[in-house]
Amino acid sequence: MNNANDTPNDVFLQSAVDVIDIEAEALLALKPRLDQKFVDACKLLMACEGRIVVTGIGKSGHIGNKMAATFASTGSPAFFVHAAEASHGDLGMLKQSDVVLAISYSGSSDEILTLLPGIKRLAIPLISLCSGSDSPLAKAADINLDISVEKEACPLGLAPTASTTCTLALGDALAVSLLHARGFSEDDFAMSHPGGRLGRRLLLRVGDLMSTEEDTPMIDKQALLPQALLEMTSKGLGMVTIIDEEQNLLGVFTDGDLRRTIDEQNDLRSQRIEDVMTSGCRTTTADTLAINAVALMQQHRITALPVINESQRIIGVISMHALLGAGVV
Numbered sequence: 001m002n003n004a005n006d007t008p009n010d011v012f013l014q015s016a017v018d019v020i021d022i023e024a025e026a027l028l029a030l031k032p033r034l035d036q037k038f039v040d041a042c043k044l045l046m047a048c049e050g051r052i053v054v055t056g057i058g059k060s061g062h063i064g065n066k067m068a069a070t071f072a073s074t075g076s077p078a079f080f081v082h083a084a085e086a087s088h089g090d091l092g093m094l095k096q097s098d099v100v101l102a103i104s105y106s107g108s109s110d111e112i113l114t115l116l117p118g119i120k121r122l123a124i125p126l127i128s129l130c131s132g133s134d135s136p137l138a139k140a141a142d143i144n145l146d147i148s149v150e151k152e153a154c155p156l157g158l159a160p161t162a163s164t165t166c167t168l169a170l171g172d173a174l175a176v177s178l179l180h181a182r183g184f185s186e187d188d189f190a191m192s193h194p195g196g197r198l199g200r201r202l203l204l205r206v207g208d209l210m211s212t213e214e215d216t217p218m219i220d221k222q223a224l225l226p227q228a229l230l231e232m233t234s235k236g237l238g239m240v241t242i243i244d245e246e247q248n249l250l251g252v253f254t255d256g257d258l259r260r261t262i263d264e265q266n267d268l269r270s271q272r273i274e275d276v277m278t279s280g281c282r283t284t285t286a287d288t289l290a291i292n293a294v295a296l297m298q299q300h301r302i303t304a305l306p307v308i309n310e311s312q313r314i315i316g317v318i319s320m321h322a323l324l325g326a327g328v329v
Contacts, residue, residue, distance in 0.1 A: 019153040019161065026149040026162040027169055033146050034173070041127050041143045042177050045076065048125075050097030052078035055086060057111045059160040060103040060167065067101070067171035074175050075184040083111035091118050101127045105147065105163050107135020116140050129167055145170060206293050207286030209326050210307045210316035211237070218243050218314060221250055221274040225261070228253055228273040241306050241314050242277045249306055249314045251277035283308050284318060290328045293318050 045052055052071050056064035064080050071078035081090050083102075094100070100119055104112050107130035119126055120140075128141035131148035138144040147170060153161035178184075217235035219228045221242050232240040232253070239254040253273055261268065261276045284293050284305045293305055297320055307316040323329050 022151065022153040023162045023165045026166050029150065030147070030166050030170065037143055037145060038173075038177075041145060042174060042181065044125055044127065044143060045099055045101075045174065046178055046181055048076075048097070048099040050077075050095050050099070052076055052101055053081055053094060053098050054078060054101045054103070055081045055083045055112065055115065056103035057083040057109055059164050060105060060109075063164050063167045063171065064101075064103045066168065067103075067175070070172060070175045071178070074179040075182045076175065076178050083109065083115065087111060087114045091115060094119070094122060094124060096122050096124060099125045099127065101129070102137060102141070103129045103167060104135075104137050105131050105160065105167075107131065107137040109137070112137060129170065131163070204290040204326060204328055205286065206284050206288045206290055206305075206307055206318045207316075209290055209322045209328075210286065210318040211235075211322075213315060216314065216317050217241060218247070219253075219273055220245070221272075221277075223273050225268050225271040225273055225276065229258070237304050237317055237319055239304050239317070240273075241317070242273055243314055247314055248312045249281075249283065249308050250274065251279040252281045252306060253277045254302075254304075281306065285309070286315065290318070290323055290326065294320075294323055294329055297323075 052068070054064040054068040054071070055061075061080075061082055068078040068080040079093075081093060102112050102115075107128065113136055116126075116137075126141045126143075128137045128144045129147050130138040130141075130144055132138065132146060133144050147163060147167050149162040149166055151157065152159065152163060215235060217231050217237055217240040219231045219240050219242055221244055228240050228242075232238070239252050241249055242251045242253060244250055251274070253276065257276060257278055261271065282296060282300055282302065282305055284296065284307055286307055286309070297303065297305060303321075304317050304319040306314055307318055309315050320329070
């Protein structure tokens with residue numbers, strides 16, 4: 001084997017370009033095969049009342065694992081079963097309401113062929129992804145999808161490269177086609193990804209992150225400015241809400257308002273808070289999506305929003321700090 005330091009840079013780059021070209025050509029060659037068989041496979045998968053059970057071995061198994069994950073995250077319940085493990089007990093996971101999707105480029109993998117009698121005995125529909133239609137697996141399947149490639153990107157023609165790329169792309173095509181057919185939405189996607197960034201952005205609402213009433217800075221409109229400053233400082237949100245006797249929101253007083261009041265050379269000790277507050281302030285509600293609160297705060301360059309109910313009563317404050325801490329921003 002050659003030493004990497006002795007290999008010219010253009011050899012690495014040319015190899016990379018060749019791989020991309022070969023795999024791109026293989027993907028384009030796959031497009032004309034998106035025919036009635038593909039439609040039939042989609043309909044069979046969509047009609048599945050159980051789970052889509054993906055199986056494979058070797059590199060096909062790795063692709064199958066990802067394929068099952070994509071199905072599951074886009075509204076089609078699915079899981080992956082390793083073909084070798086299936087013949088040693090995992091086949092018991094299958095139910096008659098399932099559909100099996102088996103991946104084998106040769107269509108002759110012993111581990112998968114061993115499973116066929118059990119799948120047939122349970123009368124479970126079988127979709128195969130093989131190279132051509134003459135292999136034992138392709139012939140046994142209810143629907144076979146052709147994943148053949150003219151050549152692998154591996155110059156030895158040994159390592160699955162272009163073929164696994166095509167298989168992965170075909171799996172994505174199936175999953176996304178089902179997604180569209182089911183009317184799967186962003187909210188649906190978020191429900192299956194609650195721990196991810198998208199899930200947090202689409203699921204978290206202001207009410208999940210706002211301060212409690214106890215921790216919300218509030219002061220009566222008749223209060224003097226020093227009292228308001230003490231309340232603002234104790235709650236640490238850089239603002240205080242001004243309320244009436246029924247706890248209805250009248251306005252806010254922020255760090256910016258304090259600077260303005262000082263600049264106007266007012267007597268801070270005798271200044272009533274209602275005379276220097278900002279009325280008509282921006283607000284939000286508890287059921288507002290947190291990401292929408294972020295957009296409102298960014299638009300108006302503010303770092304906290306009073307949260308009110310339908311009666312205009314203050315029930316909390318949502319801060320940019322809380323939104324950052326929750327990963328919404």
